Amino acid sequence: MIDPTVFEDVLYEVRGRAAWVTINRPKLYNAFRAQTIEELIAAFKLAADDRGVSSVVLTGAGDKAFCTGGDQSAHEGQYDGRGIVGLPIDEFQSIIRDIPKPVIARVNGFAIGGGNVFATLCDLTIAADTAKFGQVGPKVGSVDAGWGTALLARHVGDKRAREIWFLNEQYTAQQAYEMGLVNKVVPAAELDAAVDAWTETLGQRSPTALALAKRSFNADSDNIRGISMLALNAVKLFYDTAESKEGVTAFNERRTPDFHAFVK
Numbered sequence: 001m002i003d004p005t006v007f008e009d010v011l012y013e014v015r016g017r018a019a020w021v022t023i024n025r026p027k028l029y030n031a032f033r034a035q036t037i038e039e040l041i042a043a044f045k046l047a048a049d050d051r052g053v054s055s056v057v058l059t060g061a062g063d064k065a066f067c068t069g070g071d072q073s074a075h076e077g078q079y080d081g082r083g084i085v086g087l088p089i090d091e092f093q094s095i096i097r098d099i100p101k102p103v104i105a106r107v108n109g110f111a112i113g114g115g116n117v118f119a120t121l122c123d124l125t126i127a128a129d130t131a132k133f134g135q136v137g138p139k140v141g142s143v144d145a146g147w148g149t150a151l152l153a154r155h156v157g158d159k160r161a162r163e164i165w166f167l168n169e170q171y172t173a174q175q176a177y178e179m180g181l182v183n184k185v186v187p188a189a190e191l192d193a194a195v196d197a198w199t200e201t202l203g204q205r206s207p208t209a210l211a212l213a214k215r216s217f218n219a220d221s222d223n224i225r226g227i228s229m230l231a232l233n234a235v236k237l238f239y240d241t242a243e244s245k246e247g248v249t250a251f252n253e254r255r256t257p258d259f260h261a262f263v264k
């Protein structure tokens with residue numbers, strides 16, 4: 001039996017017919033470590049098994065960030081938990097897809113790196129007008145390929161997805177909406193009301209019809225799961241290289257990384 005009151009990094013709360021799963025590391029802009037991912041998986045399992053829950057809301061604590069990806073202060077190469085890269089990121093990404101209930105990303109600030117991938121994976125995304133979206137992998141010696149690249153390209157188109165990954169710019173919520181990454185943008189003060197309105201609507205819909213619709217959308221892009229697993233195994237090897245470590249070290253030292261020695 002999972003007891004969410006013992007979670008340290010994640011808050012779990014059922015509001016009406018929705019489970020709210022909140023990454024609670026606001027000082028680190030809701031960056032995740034291995035424990036965070038374990039608790040996110042546990043929280044989603046709770047939501048999946050709760051017959052009173054019709055939908056799940058994934059969000060971050062505070063008003064600065066939804067999630068900024070892997071905690072750069074918590075790893076040097078691999079992370080410290082289980083899984084291919086030391087955190088079971090593939091299990092959490094899979095559960096967002098596999099839970100037979102709609103998952104809404106409530107993007108309240110930065111959705112960067114692995115956090116942007118979480119939002120990409122959610123069924124629906126609703127963003128505060130203050131939110132920012134972007135990828136940083138090539139700046140920090142990482143790449144969350146598969147869901148982060150190929151599924152992103154399904155949402156925004158191939159050229160735009162390459163731009164996001166290659167140039168690592170930040171995009172406003174409105175720009176993200178215009179490119180198909182976000183379903184709805186609302187003033188930050190109205191974010192919770194807008195999320196509540198959606199979860200109330202979802203609570204009135206046929207759960208079986210929602211589950212079937214979700215599964216059918218997933219079936220059409222499920223080949224990407226294989227790409228993700230292949231990429232994760234490649235990233236494991238990449239994380240142990242001087243090139244990847246230069247990216248992490250540069251972020252932690254607040255300087256521009258120097259990748260020139262690694263050009264092939």
Ligand SMILES: CC(C)(COP(=O)(O)OP(=O)(O)OC[C@H]1O[C@@H](n2cnc3c(N)ncnc32)[C@H](O)[C@@H]1OP(=O)(O)O)[C@@H](O)C(=O)NCCC(=O)NCCSC(=O)c1cc(O)c2ccccc2c1O
Binds near residue numbers: 027069085113114115
């Ligand atoms: C998000 C930012 C753009 C915000 O920039 P800003 O200048 O506004 O603020 P600061 O940079 O000063 O940040 C404030 C504060 O938060 C800390 N912080 C932010 N993000 C992280 C983080 N990810 N890890 C640790 N700490 C973080 C920052 O240090 C500041 O703390 P102070 O104590 O100094 O106040 C900007 O912060 C930013 O670009 N962050 C970088 C985010 C990043 O590098 N993310 C990791 C990308 S890689 C990734 O997510 C990833 C994860 C995986 O699990 C993978 C698995 C498999 C394959 C690939 C993976 C992968 O790529």
